[in-house]
Amino acid sequence: xxxxxxxxxxxxxxxxxxxxxxxxxxxxxxxxxxxxxxxxxxxxxxxxxxxxxxxxxxxxxxxxxxxxxxxxxxxxxxxxxxxxxxxxxxxxxxxxxxxxxxxxxxxxxxxxx
Amino acid sequence: xxxxxxxxxxxxxxxxxxxxxxxxxxxxxxxxxxxxxxxxxxxxxxxxxxxxxxxxxxxxxxxxxxxxxxxxxxxxxxxxxxxxxxxxxxxxxxxxxxxxxxxxxxxxxxxxx
Numbered sequence: 248x249x250x251x252x253x254x255x256x257x258x259x260x261x262x263x264x265x266x267x268x269x270x271x272x273x274x275x276x277x278x279x280x281x282x283x284x285x286x287x288x289x290x291x292x293x294x295x296x297x298x299x300x301x302x303x304x305x306x307x308x309x310x311x312x313x314x315x316x317x318x319x320x321x322x323x324x325x326x327x328x329x330x331x332x333x334x335x336x337x338x339x340x341x342x343x344x345x346x347x348x349x350x351x352x353x354x355x356x357x358x359x360x
Numbered sequence: 361x362x363x364x365x366x367x368x369x370x371x372x373x374x375x376x377x378x379x380x381x382x383x384x385x386x387x388x389x390x391x392x393x394x395x396x397x398x399x400x401x402x403x404x405x406x407x408x409x410x411x412x413x414x415x416x417x418x419x420x421x422x423x424x425x426x427x428x429x430x431x432x433x434x435x436x437x438x439x440x441x442x443x444x445x446x447x448x449x450x451x452x453x454x455x456x457x458x459x460x461x462x463x464x465x466x467x468x469x470x471x472x473x
Contacts (some may be wrong), residue, residue, distance in 0.1 A: 251405055278458065279458060290448075290466070291464070294462075294463075297459065299458065300458075320436070345407065346410045348393055349405060349419070350404075352400065353402045
């Protein structure tokens with residue numbers, strides 16, 4: 248079975264500070280992909296960053312980085328220098344070998360000025 | 361520009377009605393997905409399809425069926441709508457490559473009364 252766990256229903260961060268959103272996963276697949284999406288209050292789903300299970304280096308995209316620890320089955324999202332526009336729901340997701348794309352319950356991030 | 365289009369933004373149906381939610385993508389993607397999103401529960405996978413006429417059950421298929429007669433169209437069917445199927449429904453599509461993100465439609469807010 249394939250499962251994504253996000254244990255933080257809500258997080259608060261001060262503007263310009265860094266924040267880490269947790270994600271752990273469970274799978275028996277050897278090859279899989281891990282994704283983070285952002286969903287602002289408008290409802291659209293915005294792709295942020297991807298990490299492959301065989302990638303040795305952690306993925307980075309601008310202010311977003313993915314802290315991938317394969318042995319611990321974790322794929323935490325780090326947002327550096329938070330901005331007010333980062334306030335949104337964040338979802339961790341996994342694509343398994345059978346093309347099943349599974350999401351976690353999400354973390355609501357609030358950036359305070 | 362890539363596009364996933366869901367036929368309705370808002371829909372109100374009566375209990376017991378047969379409901380069709382349509383999703384069309386113009387990117388020639390093989391994979392298509394249907395999710396429902398509820399507060400506190402994240403995105404839960406209902407069904408997905410990796411090819412025309414192929415379908416796989418997701419995590420919560422009960423009360424739903426799907427149809428994929430053409431590559432670009434993936435329909436979600438509520439055989440007999442019930443009030444507990446009131447939710448936001450999201451469609452997504454992707455290529456069969458674990459390196460590539462899924463693209464989402466704008467969502468359909470379904471209310472069953």
